[in-house]
Amino acid sequence: MRLWKQVAATTLAWGLAAASALAQALPGPVVNTAWLAANLDKVQVLDLRGSAKSFTTDPEFDEVKGKKVVDEVGGHIAGSRLMEFKTIRVEREINGNKVKYMVPERAVFEKMVQDAGIDGDKPIVIVPVGLSLSDVNDGMRLYWQFKLYGEDKVAMLDGGMAAWLQEGRPYVKDALVAKVGNWKSAADRTAQLFADSTDVAAIVEKKSAQLIDGRELPQFHGLMKRDYVYAYGHIDTAKPLSPDTTYKKDGSAIKLLSANTYRGVLQAQGIDPAAPSVVYCNSGAQSSLPWFILSEVLGNQSAKQFDGSLHQWTLEKRPLVGAVSLN
Structure with missing residues (x-):
């Protein structure tokens, strides 16, 4: 009888733990x-x-x-x-x-x-x-x-x-009360998710992955640039992913597309959704949605972000190509 109670208690504990984990699941x-x-x-x-x-x-x-x-x-x-x-x-x-x-x-x-x-x-x-x-x-x-x-x-x-x-959901205007949390970094996934300029240069040379430029097409083609990017054009071999193909508007709210739609959008622009990829933009913000689409929506675990993007690339005087003549 004692053994039965022990097993039952253990089973109950496991069940409660599983329920707790499920409650916390996104x-x-x-x-x-x-x-x-x-x-x-x-x-x-x-x-x-x-x-x-x-x-x-x-x-x-x-x-x-x-x-x-x-x-x-x-x-x-x-x-x-x-x-x-x-x-x-x-x-x-x-x-x-x-x-x-x-x-x-x-x-x-x-x-x-x-x-x-x-x-x-x-x-x-x-x-x-x-x-x-x-x-x-x-x-x-x-x-x-x-x-x-x-x-x-x-x-x-x-x-x-x-x-x-x-949608008319409730909001409050309370002042933020200072609080220190206890969140801890569980791992460093730099090798998995982060690309630096040396990695990108190797990709250009060996064509070992696809480069994806997440900027607007006028910047990709060198018709304009941001002031903290020091050359016109794009990194050699990069394919553009036009930002206006990555979202929809619902009233005034910017919303995401479905996985199937994203797959078609990428393929229509010559991008393989499943291939090893490095995304970049001007400074590593605008490329975050393309990375999210590849990695989190489409499950491409070989997608990385070039954090320094063209700001770092051109600071290091590495070359860009494809600038259209402005004359």
């Missing part, structure tokens, strides 16, 4: 507003914005063709923690060059996350502003940094705060 790398609303008590909401000011102000709405849309995001989901996008990337010295907009070193990022009040016991849902593609890329960039440092219980809110507000 449905995937992307969640929608309905799922988040139903599971707010099971996750940590991490709001990512360009400025903290709107965290405590009312949103502004407009009406387009009889539908309420968000003109300016304001307020936040109750219980949200906050990070400002400008704080999550840093300047690092690489081979004698000061390279901007890089992922922080592991210990630095860990402290950033802790200072934002994030703990290690619940999944994290990143909520970008969601009004522009750059908002989405900002969120994807933070997601990539979490994955780089070993966090698997993380997801993106499709449509961001714009979708939440557009």
Whole structure:
């Protein structure tokens, strides 16, 4: 009888542990507003914005063709923690060059996350502003940094705060209360997810992977460039993935496409969704959505991001090709 009770107790403990793990499970790398609303008590909401000011102000709405849309995001989901996008990337010295907009070193990022009040016991849902593609890329960039440092219980809110507000879901304007969390980096996946300029140069020489340029076509073709990129054109052998083919608009909210649609979009632009790939852009933000599409939506585990992107590449005076004459 004692043995039976012991087995029963053990079975019950296993069952409770499994139920607890299941309760903490995310449905995937992307969640929608309905799922988040139903599971707010099971996750940590991490709001990512360009400025903290709107965290405590009312949103502004407009009406387009009889539908309420968000003109300016304001307020936040109750219980949200906050990070400002400008704080999550840093300047690092690489081979004698000061390279901007890089992922922080592991210990630095860990402290950033802790200072934002994030703990290690619940999944994290990143909520970008969601009004522009750059908002989405900002969120994807933070997601990539979490994955780089070993966090698997993380997801993106499709449509961001714009979708939440557009649907009339509740928001609050409480001031953020300072809190230090206990989140820890579980691993360093630099070898798996991060590419540097030496890796990219080897790919150009050996054609060992496909390079994907996530910038707008005028930049790819060298008709224009950002001021922190010091040459025109693109890296040799790179294929462009036009940003305007990577999302849809629902009212004012930027949302993702289906996996099947993404597969077709990539193939239509000459990109193999399953091939080893390195994505880049100007500074490593705009390429975060292409990386997310390949790695997280389509399951390509050989997708990496060239973090320094063309800022680092041209700082090192490495060549670009394909610039169209402006004369």
